[in-house]
Amino acid sequence: MIELRHLRYLVAVAEEGHVTRAAARLGIQQPPLTRQIHDLEAAVGAPLFDRTPRGVRLTEAGEAVVEAARTILDQAAALPDLAGRAARGERGRLAVGYTSSAAFHPFVVREIRAFGQAFPGVRLVLEEESTAELVRDLAGGRLDAAFLRAPPGEAADLRIDPLLEEPMAAALPAGHPLAARTEGVALEDLAGETFVLYRRLAGPGLYDAIIAACHAAGFSPMVGQEAPRMPSTLSLVAAGLGVSLTPASMRRLNVEGVTLVPLTRAHGLAAPLLLATRPQGSAAAERFRGAILAAARLET
Amino acid sequence: MIELRHLRYLVAVAEEGHVTRAAARLGIQQPPLTRQIHDLEAAVGAPLFDRTPRGVRLTEAGEAVVEAARTILDQAAALPDLAGRAARGERGRLAVGYTSSAAFHPFVVREIRAFGQAFPGVRLVLEEESTAELVRDLAGGRLDAAFLRAPPGEAADLRIDPLLEEPMAAALPAGHPLAARTEGVALEDLAGETFVLYRRLAGPGLYDAIIAACHAAGFSPMVGQEAPRMPSTLSLVAAGLGVSLTPASMRRLNVEGVTLVPLTRAHGLAAPLLLATRPQGSAAAERFRGAILAAARLET
């Protein structure tokens, strides 16, 4: 059976051109080295050296085998490093999901990109899904981490780390009287409006937080249409079906016919950005979580 | 020190998911296998398996290492085949030279190409040189084989194998009275002409053969210009400096202003095609020689 020892010896003899000298370099004696070379030649079924009076010289078969042996030895020598990097999560596969509204937050896109550049060995797979789908895929192991806007119910035991609290903005149709108030509107100012909201689905989310904040502001909001995804609420606002409250970063969407105005006096209403991960996730996932949490701490 | 044994055992355990079952498959007992796996984990510096009550499962580091181990083992397993093919001359490097006139012989180009396709593992290096350079490079080991037109002197001990005897043709300037004789001209018809000939250099070549044939035809040729390379003689013919005698395959050159007419009654004059190789050349060279000689035998 061929062993790496044979290949190491072969390379040494090939480089020295002398069995005796190679043996000295390897820290062994010449006879055992001769025997190992013979064993290797028997194993590959062809002589690898021409014996000359002044040493040995590779045959053509020897040339070919030495070349292959070098790459094999290099790969074997790289195994500890490979294992170390895999164990430290610096390589592997990492599936990250996010809700449509998180996709517009500059923090999310910037940090995902930064992680990908810092660890090129990690193959990033990105997925935009609804909150419910994200939670399901995390539990099912199809995702390693997900950016959410609101904590799902106590569903599958996921780690939820709050990252940032983002101010909210009022989304108003272009012609709305309050749309000119670029310095901001108070939540109370929207008391008489019809609200278009992101559909409630998995657990208490932004929906409930908005209702609660309105109550705190002293009115009960009239809810009209509900939209399945955050960006579609803005389309409904543009269509004049009401006003909405969205995270301020949704400004990036730049929907025609919709003006986003900062929400002053929000009565505690803010859009949280959360990271959900599985407990004892993959090493890459742990490393990702660490990087994201650190970046979030820097951000505030 | 990591050995292939460790990798073989690792792959077996990874595939079985059981140390005990893998040991049975490997034909050894479980405790030594456990120890080898531990040794490997120590060598790579990371645990490769998670031990569960029902067996073992690869860690992420284990996944990465197993993948690398598989390719290493495959490469090692391919060594005997690799050595065998290298020894049989089915891979390696083969430098083939040819004189400019041989380059126009369809046999040469066809057989070189056929050899390259039959043995893709052999890297072919082609070189067009003068006969003297070819002989020198063969002797110096820079060439493995060369197609020549005439045997060099008893120079370096090269093996010379005659391949084909090609008829000669008379190269006449376009306006020459004999140029219209498409059925051929006899050597005697050229008795009064001035001859443009390929320069004599290394040993007796085509030059001497032509002189001898003319004498056999009953005249002594008047030699005007001499050219260093076969194709340039045709240029001199086109320039009206005389007529010439060339191998019939030079028709492929299609030089403007030159007509090649078959040489009837050549008095034994013919253009030989020879293969020169070094005795005890590389395995690839031997294989090449064998293929060329076989092809030449089929040809006649």
Add this chain to the structure above:
DNA sequence: CGATCCGATATCTCGCAGGTATGGAATGAT
């Protein structure tokens, strides 16, 4: 709670890598 399964640990042994001694072929100096 015993039965069972499976990896870990402890100890022994024997095969083989490696050591020692010497042979033998080719080259070169005298």
Add this chain to the structure above:
DNA sequence: ATCATTCCATACCTGCGAGATATCGGATCG
């Protein structure tokens, strides 16, 4: 020629470590 030198090959011995045997220990399950 002959002897010295240089290297690889061969013969035989030794000691380390891969592998065998026996047993332990923890987890799961009827």
